[in-house]
Amino acid sequence: MLPDLLAVGVPWAVASIVLPLAVALAAIALGPHARHLVLPGALLGAVIALAAAAQVLAHGAWHHAVGGWLPPLGIRLRLDGLAASFLVATAVVACGVAGFSRRLFEPSARRETRAGFAFWPLFFVMWAGLNAVFLGADLFNLYVALELLTLTAVAMVALDGKAETLAAAIRYLLFALLGSLAYLLGVALLYARYGALDLGLLRAAAVPDAITLAAGAIMTAGLMAKTAIFPLHGWLPPAHAGAPTPASAMLSALVVKASFYLIARLWFDVLPAAATVETSQLFGALGAGAIVFGSLLALRQEQLKLVIAYSTVAQLGYLFLMFPLTGSAAAPQPWAAAAWTGGMFHALAHAPAKAAMFLAAGLMIKACGDGRLAPLAGIGRDLPIACFAFGLAAVSLMGLPPSGGFTAKYLLLTAALASGQWWWALAILAGGLLAAAYLFRVLNRFLIAPAEAAPRVAVARRDQAIALALAGVSILLGLASLVPYQLLQIGRPAAAVGGLS
Amino acid sequence: MSPILYAATGAVLVGIGVFGLLARTHLLRRILAFNVIGSGIFLAFGGLGSRGPGSGVDPVPQAIVITGIVVALAATALAVTLVTRLFEETGAVTLPGEHPAEGPDAS
Amino acid sequence: MPVLVLSTSLVPAIVIFFLAEAQQRTRTLVNIAGALAKLALVAVMLDGVALGVAYETRLGLLPGLDLLLRVDALALLFLTLSAFLWLLTTIYAISYLGQGPHLSRFFGFFSLCVAATTGIALSGTLVTFFIFYELLTLSTWPLVVHQGDARSIAAGRRYLAYTLAGSAVLLLGIVWLESRTGPVEFTVRGSLAGVDAPTLQAVFCLLVAGLGVKTALVPLHGWLPAAMVAPAPVSALLHAVAVVKAGAFGIVRIIYDVYGTTLLHELSLGIPLAAVAAFTVIYGSARALQQDDIKRRLAFSTVSQVSYIVLGASLFGPYSTIGGLAHLVHQGLMKITLFFCAGALAERLHVHKVRELDGIGRTMPWTAAAFTVGALGMIGVPPIAGFVSKWYLGLGGVQAGHVWVVLVLAGSSLLNAGYFLPLIYRAWFVPGAMDRAPGRERPFWLIAPAVITALASLGVGALAGLAMSPLGWATLIVERNYTP
Structure with a gap:
């Protein structure tokens, strides 16, 4: 059967x-x-x-x-x-x-x-x-899917209809639409050049000439605006932080990954020949910039959901480090595509962790009736499960073991050092420490014993348990990583092993 | 008519649209600018349909342009709804932090 | 089998997290049951390993990268210590914290912390070690900030800043090494052929620096005195069993099972490390002398004493290794005695400063006696445990041709005497300022653990010749694995 x-x-x-x-x-x-x-x-x-x-x-x-x-x-x-x-x-x-x-x-x-x-x-x-x-396996269907995603995502941000979230939604929409158009323009260029939209056909036909490169660059720029990679991240924090909690979780965990996924598909599956060392180093630099600036900005936020949203900006940076790091498979490693797998692992592990974090944060905000960090003092006593979920998710985001985030980081670090690109390794490690700095800033408040007990709105244990379960998934991904690893290797693009260009 | 003409006109439209999107702060104008960019791209894309004289018309770009127009319509509708709601809530027609520029937007 | 041992503290941890604050009896029961089960398992494995049985469990993380739990003699040395002291510390903590707030959280993380220590002991690869090492960092943090006041939070922040930075350095070292060799498994005499010397030297520095944070090697020791704000059972656990020992244990693993002494000798890395350790020994003792707060004095004493282990390991001789490994256990027993006593004094008499010790020998004689045994042991008075390890360390130093080691040991012992004897003197011979009524030594289980560990440190010193004593076991480890 x-x-x-x-x-x-x-x-x-x-x-x-x-x-x-x-x-x-x-x-x-x-x-x-x-x-x-x-x-x-x-x-x-x-x-x-x-x-x-x-x-x-x-x-x-x-x-x-x-x-x-x-x-x-x-x-x-x-x-x-x-x-x-x-x-x-x-x-x-x-x-x-x-x-x-x-x-x-x-x-x-x-x-x-x-x-x-x-x-x-x-x-x-x-x-x-x-x-x-x-x-999706052809560029135009991907465009339609991407637009479907954009429109639902923007509508979700605007769901509660408050003035500031409306403004955030409009800003998001403008960025996203410009990004979509840029992507579409690239599609048109590729079609003009090759007369094909299917990824497989394009890959077979693609040559590294000016039109192809221009098309790739325009599409990538558009998708980057949607992924909110540094320095195009401005729209993300207000939109993700302003959205209703479940929408924040979906947006931060999944929607931004979709456009990243397309960038990866585009370069690894379609145009590996068109990439140069400069482009992949540029991608890496943007990623490192995102890690550092996103984390520093997260460190300065006073609103809980903004901390988490800026953390998304930072975490997305890791994904772009896989571009310069691929193709560095040195002999001692048992992993042929360490960087590519690491980047994808990071995207996968980040999803449940960030969703758990937003859900837990939503519960805490509901309990406090206030979105700032200060009133969280001592909330560990009132919402222990939500706090624990937040903590577990934080472990994965910091890339500490055992978690999916650690496995991803380990693979990326190995690739960086094996290929002698130690500067990316330093960016990864610094990102972990910065993540610890801004996340423990939140975690600290959970354990503070407040002078007087603050009034709290009751929160269902079941809702807390869901956040905990999602956080648990991101931890489990670090222990039961063998199957996801094997799954990722099936049908992986050749460029994931050999590197771009 | 050669595809070059379509492509060139399309490029001009995209240029105008991008300028409008970046230079104008009034949200309705920005939405219009987005539509102008879209039209430019559709025009260029549609122009690709004719692959030289006598070889007939490639249907793929046409199908794509039609789909694209529908998507753009949906996006425009959503954008206009949001802007209307923002105006109802706050009375503003620009994003917070951006002031209506002097000149054409001031009206 | 290794999984079973791990689960004896992991399962209680998870169960306790889900217990309500009021279910005190269940919590106590789960705690003690876990601790006893672990001790029983350890006893079985001690017997097995002595006969040469190997216990091993593997879980594939990635192809070629395993989570490997393996019981060897060295692992058991650490494991036995932690299992024994966990039981006592749990009993002590239950009495110490009484009805305080957040007990489920506390004991949950407490058990998690012991699970991490167990994992560290059993780790068979560098990555496995790192995983549990980090788990330890994370699970001790809520214990350090348990009281939740501004001082605890600040101490917790400092603790994290040090340990997480240390972990980043350690991870960099591990990954750098593994990017050259592939995943590294702990094997006797190392497996690093084919890597160039400068890389190996740099990696060694990174690894030791990363581990040195938890070991509190000077100048990486700053977190340890700050973390003294934690409740006494936590301090006891941090100092005697878990955190500093995890660092020292890691350094021993790196020296013997990753690099191997021969290779390290060729790379000429032993003496610099020994010098750092020797400096830490002296510096820690000297700083301890200046402290007025009893717990801070003990903290600096830990800084000094733990480096004995590193010193022993870095001299590469069989005797020094035996001394260092034995000190891993001996220091644990003696230091936990001292912390148990300090905690009991603070709890029952609100004694925090050295000068407040006057006359406590009369009010709390059992506690004072246990404290005296621990302190004398630290100084190195025979036949208490500390003497045995110092003797072997000195012997090892002479054997390796480094007579200065003996001088360091002598100097340190003098300093130890300098900061411990006044305490003992005040406790017994200076009459108390206030007339304190006797009969404050209760509840029974607050005092008994200290007495038991004091007796144990006497016992392991006096009976060091037995095969199953820590010294005997350390000798077995060295004979079996590290004799050239």
Whole structure:
């Protein structure tokens, strides 16, 4: 029975896009009753993602031509280890957020909130958009998926309709739209040059000439604006910090990764030949800049959610270090693609950790009735589970063992030192220490014994437990890292081993 | 008509749009500027459809442009909604921290 | 088997985190049960390892990179110490903290801390070691700031600043080494052939600097006196068992099981390290002399005493190694006695300063007696444990041709006497300023652990000739593994 379900050709990949869309449509139709759909929908989504991953583990990477149409006309989906692991990470975070939000957006007895109505359709469309980005195998479908993601993400930020979050949403929208257009312009250039949009066809045809390089640069710049990589990070903190808590979790954990994912796909899968040492060193420099500046800014924030949002800016920097570090596989390492795997591991480990952190922070803010750091003093006694979740997530973000963050950092560091690029190693280590500085600034408050007990709003233990479970996943990823590692290696691009250019 | 003309016109439109997006602070103008950029790109993309005389029309760019227009429409609708809401909440038509420029925006 | 040992403290930790504050009996039960189970397992393994059985567990982290837990003789030396002292410290802590706030959190992290120490002892690879080393840092921090007042928070911040920076340096060293050799497993006499000498030297400096923070090698010792604001059981644990010992144990592992003494000798790295250790021995003692606060005096004494272990390891001779390893246990027993006593005095009589000790021999005779035994042992009075390790260290120094080691030991002993004897004198021979009523030595379990460890430090010194004494075991380790 089971082997049949995982055979090549069973469209788990398609299901992972169709199911959330269907749930979203049903949620619109059901209106206030949508919340009954949420848990079954989310769990089914998780099952599909796991099935897709199992399929890849069993049979390797494969392409699925939707409806049987082949490129250049049809739409192809590419399910490889990388895509499957992002599907699973998305499903894990989405399940956590769904469970967390189920009661948050419950319509109150007196009036039905617009946020309560809009959240669930947006949430599931976002999920579908994420999966479509991870699976997309041609540039234009990726554009559509990316826009789907942008629009739902912006709408989620604006969900509670306060003036400052509206402004943050508009700023985010402007950045994101400019980014999308830049991406689209690059797509047009590539199509003009090669007459193809399919990633595989492009890869076969691509040569390092001026048009290709220009297209790559324009697309990358656009995607970087969406990823909020330093110095294009200005929109992220207000948007991520201003959004409702579940939306913050989704945005910081997953949405920014989608555009990063495309940058990685673009350079490693499509245009490795067009990359030069200068471009990859530039990527690394931006990443290091993000780590340092993001952390320093996080250190200066007085609002809890802003600390976490700036931490996202910093953590995204690590992802860009994999560009200069690939291709440095020296003989003693048992890992052929240490830097590439490390970067991807970081993206995967960051997702549940950051989601857990935002959820825990949301609970603390609810309990205090105040988003600043100062009133958190002594909250360890009132919300022990949420604080513990925050602490575990912090361990992963600092890259301390045992956690997925550590495994990622270890791989990146090994790659940096093995290739003699010690300056990136120093950036990584400094980033870890800075992360400790801004996170322990928060953790300290949990343990302070306040002079008088502050009044706290009660918070359900179940919601705290969800944050703890997500944080636990990011820790577990550091101990049970063998399977994710093997999964990532399936269908990995050749450039992940040999390096760019 | 050669694709070069479409491409050149498209490039001009993109240039105008980018200028508008960066130089103007009134949010409606920025949204319009975004649409101008989009039109420029669609125009250039659409121009790619004709691959020289006699070889017929490549349908892919046309399909893509239509999809792109729909996406841009959705984005514009969302943006306008947000701006309207911001105006209702605060009475501002610019992002906080940015002042309406003198001249055309002042009206 | 190693997993079982690890879980005897990991499982209680997790269980205790989920216990409500009021479930005091259950918490105590879980704590003690875990500690006893661990002690029993350790006893079984002691027997096994003495007969040559090897216990090993591997968990693949990445291809080629394992989380390796392995029980060898050296691991057991540390493990036995921590298992024995954990039991006593737990008993002591339960009495000491009584009904205080946040006890579930405290004992949860306390157990986690011991789990980390166990992991450190059992680590079979550099990365495994690092994982548990960091776990230790993280789980001790909430203990240091347990009281939650401004001083504790500041001390916690300082502790983290030192230890996390140290960890970053250590990680850099580990990764640098492994980027040349692939993942490094602890094997007798090392496995570093084919790496150039300057790299090895630089890596060694990084590793020792990283570990030296926890070992409190001068000038990396600044966190230790600051961390004295923690509750007494925590100080006891930090000083005697967990943190400083983890650092010292790591240095021993690096010297013997990563580099190997032959290689280190060729790289001429032993003497510089020995010099740093010797300087720390003297400096720590000298600073201890100036302290008025009893716990701070003990803290600087720890700075000095732990470096004996490093000194012993860095001289490379069999006798010095035996002395250093034995001191790992001996210092633990003696120092924990002193901290138990200091904590009991502070708790029952509010004695914090040296001058307040006057006459406590009459009010709390058992405590004062235990303290005296510990202090005399530290000075090196036979037949208490400290004498044995100093004797072997001196012997090793002479054997290795470094007579200055004997001078360092003698100087340090003089200084030890200088800062401990006044305490003993005041306790017994100066009449108390206030008339304190006797009968303050309760609850029983607050005082008993100190007496037990005092007796133990007497016992391991007097019975050092037995095969199962710490000295005997250290000899076994050296004979089995490190004899050239």
